Amino acid sequence: MDPALFERKSEIEWHIRPFGKMLVPGVIFADEKLLREMDAKVYEQVTNVAMLPGIVGASYAMPDAHWGYGFPIGGVAAFDADAGGVVSAGGVGFDISCGVRTLHTGMNIADIDAVRERLADALYRTIPAGMGSTGAIRLDGTQMDAMLRGGARWAVERGYGTAADLERIEEGGCMYGADPSRVSDQAKKRQRDEMGTLGSGNHYLEIQQVNEVYAQEIASTFGVSEGDIVVSIHCGSRGLGHQIGTEFLKKMVMEAAGYGITMPDRELACAPIASPLGQDYLGAMRAGINCALANRQMLTHLTRQVFSQILPQAQLPLLYDVSHNTCKVEEHMVDGRSRKLYVHRKGATRAFGPGHPDLPLALRKSGQPVLIGGSMGTASYILSGTEQGMGLAFGSACHGAGRAMSRHQALRNWGGRKVVDDLAGHGILIRSPSMRGVAEEAPGAYKDVGAVVDAADHAGLARKVARVVPIICIKG
């Protein structure tokens, strides 16, 4: 994008003054290089979101923003129900509550070196990944509804993990206000065999090594030091979330006019928060959040089982679990007063600062761990929420690298086998059922996650704490 389109507020903050039907400004956080490389659609989508009824503050885009569905991926927007605010299925996305969790292991590279291949093979055998893979359990109707109400708490009650895990998950592992009766039979049917599965695309399970620490004090609060081996899991609400997204997007497209909402783009489909459709969506979407939390909890359990067989001395407590496709009700200070807002984060991570009451006591002083997934074979980052970030974009930060090129182009540039061999040469073991899938996810197809994270850090959205690099990657 051309920087001349923006009013530059700082090295890292670019504003679009309201024009036309925009109710608030647009704000993009990025350094000049990232901004120049951003798709022009981001500008269009940020300005479109700024036109939606009841939007508060500004329409924000994170440093990893790219062309999304109505909302940009990397978009943050908050709405006030009392001011006619809306909730948008496109503003949450198809993969409701897609997110990342990171587990400690208590191991270092020397501990796992001798069993690296065995560990990779055992994880690949145990973690259902890719299209057509099924989980170990099939939920009947009653169990499905209990899972949709209980989230990770439901999973822990069934033996998938411990109560200690729950306080390291947003919402204590259980999203309040989930209403399984608002989730269609089709969505539940799509989920029946998919509990405890990883999915495909950019989803992964990685064994990683902490290779650099930037903020020592916060890192030690997080329990992270250089050389540590950690496990990160990136996945979401599987078929259930996708089906909820599909169905409500259609309903919102068809009913928006009836609510008097005119949209500059059909994909901005939304409904007033106070409307029956808005409430139905919130009930279903929150059930989708619980599905994602339960799913990541079950994958955690499977991972622990593998470690107990191969490295019985390892302990895998949860560092934290973040979701980056959500709409959540939060209190934020706006112009000196506290307001209850419906904060949409589409490809953006919540990044609550120090002292926030929603953080567990052990993390309240440091701020929320913000887990940023890289592309396959590249680094991932652990950041922490900041006080400053609470005032910048409602306590939000980036979520990942973001694609630099289409899958189409990636397939033309790389072959899957070559990608696997090249990464093996760098000590990274890839296990995947599809070489074409690996080629589409080649590291070179993504932006430099380091630049994205640096921009988030410089902007004050979140503070860089540590960098981790992959050793084993299970891809769907």
Place this chain on the structure above:
Amino acid sequence: MNTTSRWEHFPHQADIGVRGMGATLEQAFEQAALALTAVITDPAEVVAMERLQLTCMAPNAELLLVDWLNSLIFEMATRNMLFSRFEVHIDGNDLTAQVWGEALEVERHHPAVEIKGATYTSLKVAKQPDGIWLAQCVVDV
């Protein structure tokens, strides 16, 4: 099928676009369905051995395309199947179709990715000036 019937993918930064073309609206929808399968695997590898009947309804042709593709995505996900042959009939806002395919075999089909849903991005259903029908949208993977 005639020579005007074909499908292709078109690029989208994060995901992928499916495009079908044909002498009729129905043929364009059939070709778009083939493009959908091709996101996952080579359609030539999918044997048309089992038949299903699908119906969709939407207020206009563009929403009908999204519904049609989403019906296929739902059937693929819940039946664990892939499809390679399609016969579509469209009457106003109603679509009925027979589709043929087979159970997904990971070792043979090597599915590249599973599809989350069809979207309204780059959604277009129209008769081109050259008389050929086009049906396209981006799918989220």
